[in-house]
Amino acid sequence: MPVDLFNTKFEQLYKKPAEALASAPGRVNLIGEFTDYNNGFVLPCALEFTTRILFRKRDDNQVIVHSLHYPGECDKFSIDDEISRGDSQWGNYIRAVAYVLKRQGHLLSGVDLLIDSTVPQGSGLSSSAALEVAVGGVFNHLCQLNLSGEEIALLGQEAENDFMNCQCGIMDQLVSANGQKGQALLIDCQSLTTESVAIPEDLSIVIVNSNYPRKLVDSEYNQRRIDCEQAAKKMSIATLRDADIKKLNAARSAMSDNEYKRAHHVITENSRVIKATQALKNNDMPKLRELMTASHQSLRDDFEVTVPETDGLVDICQEALGDEGAVRMTGGGFGGAIVCLCRHSDIDKIKSAVEKHYFSRFNIQASIYVGKAGDGLQVTVL
Ligand code: ADP
Numbered sequence: 001m002p003v004d005l006f007n008t009k010f011e012q013l014y015k016k017p018a019e020a021l022a023s024a025p026g027r028v029n030l031i032g033e034f035t036d037y038n039n040g041f042v043l044p045c046a047l048e049f050t051t052r053i054l055f056r057k058r059d060d061n062q063v064i065v066h067s068l069h070y071p072g073e074c075d076k077f078s079i080d081d082e083i084s085r086g087d088s089q090w091g092n093y094i095r096a097v098a099y100v101l102k103r104q105g106h107l108l109s110g111v112d113l114l115i116d117s118t119v120p121q122g123s124g125l126s127s128s129a130a131l132e133v134a135v136g137g138v139f140n141h142l143c144q145l146n147l148s149g150e151e152i153a154l155l156g157q158e159a160e161n162d163f164m165n166c167q168c169g170i171m172d173q174l175v176s177a178n179g180q181k182g183q184a185l186l187i188d189c190q191s192l193t194t195e196s197v198a199i200p201e202d203l204s205i206v207i208v209n210s211n212y213p214r215k216l217v218d219s220e221y222n223q224r225r226i227d228c229e230q231a232a233k234k235m236s237i238a239t240l241r242d243a244d245i246k247k248l249n250a251a252r253s254a255m256s257d258n259e260y261k262r263a264h265h266v267i268t269e270n271s272r273v274i275k276a277t278q279a280l281k282n283n284d285m286p287k288l289r290e291l292m293t294a295s296h297q298s299l300r301d302d303f304e305v306t307v308p309e310t311d312g313l314v315d316i317c318q319e320a321l322g323d324e325g326a327v328r329m330t331g332g333g334f335g336g337a338i339v340c341l342c343r344h345s346d347i348d349k350i351k352s353a354v355e356k357h358y359f360s361r362f363n364i365q366a367s368i369y370v371g372k373a374g375d376g377l378q379v380t381v382l
């Protein structure tokens with residue numbers, strides 16, 4: 001929605017104009033999947049798709065939330081009461097952030113909020129992290145908490161882990177908080193240090209959402225994390241960050257097949273992230289292609305988080321691009337999206353191949369987004 005209309009909508013709902021706007025982006029992960037919660041490496045970029053929240057401080061301690069995506073539904077809670085889950089599914093993300101802020105001892109105040117977003121929901125572009133980081137930005141500004149982007153990201157992750165019961169790592173929130181226009185962000189999830197890596201001017205990021213419905217996946221997702229933790233334990237190391245193939249093979253007999261395969265993915269994926277960072281710096285498409293193909297295969301065979309729809313989309317797009325592109329699934333898996341790196345002139349090849357082959361093979365329509373690396377969290381006073 002255009003800014004002026006968005007403001008008008010706020011005023012209609014709350015009878016007063018908004019004071020400020022917080023905006024946080026979704027993200028696409030170029031490579032480094034399921035490595036973040038193993039303290040490894042990831043290479044995502046923030047997108048120009050953002051979640052925006054208009055807000056205004058209230059005189060009481062109520063938090064009142066509307067989202068343009070859920071018209072007619074409003075969530076309300078008091079920051080004086082113990083914050084627990086409410087009836088609004090999406091409202092819980094706002095409660096979650098308020099809950100962790102309160103738990104850390106921050107003094108919060110009441111606020112009117114209106115959410116709008118261009119981040120597709122449930123597509124693996126992390127609309128949930130965009131929402132958590134934007135809400136973190138709101139309270140940071142409103143209550144003068146002086147939190148850094150990294151601190152807001154950690155709060156968002158805690159909100160998702162402890163309140164929403166999804167055991168995600170730090171990648172999504174950190175890149176949503178600290179991403180930079182035109183740059184990918186290499187994150188060392190152990191130290192949380194980051195390095196910006198310019199995305200070559202002639203490279204396009206095309207995201208194809210399989211639109212395969214991700215059902216009941218939280219338990220699968222959380223089980224992967226448990227498998228990784230168990231594998232690390234059996235190698236007598238703190239996290240899989242400290243693992244290598246030698247240690248893995250030495251502990252193989254103590255591990256279940258799944259623990260072995262999950263750890264094998266993480267170890268090989270970490271090394272692919274480092275190599276892919278160099279390949280991106282060199283604008284080396286053949287290398288990116290080799291690494292992204294290997295990443296996808298590892299996610300399919302070792303980590304077992306792909307579905308025939310995302311495997312099929314990767315095949316369709318890779319075949320259309322030939323040597324001129326690199327393709328893999330991206331995000332939390334079990335459906336969701338794939339990411340293609342290609343030259344601008346080849347975007348149409350992806351579009352026509354997906355149109356021609358995907359629906360006829362899988363009986364669902366895909367959605368295609370041409371992504372650009374955008375900025376992280378921003379808060380603007382109106
Ligand atoms: P993903 O993060 O991959 O987009 P999730 O299932 O983790 O998928 O998060 C999607 C959820 O985040 C939605 O179901 C909704 O609860 C919340 N959400 C995301 N964007 C918005 C929005 N614009 N308004 C309200 N809730 C939103």
Ligand code: MG
Nearest residue numbers: 126127128129
């Ligand atoms: Mg999410």
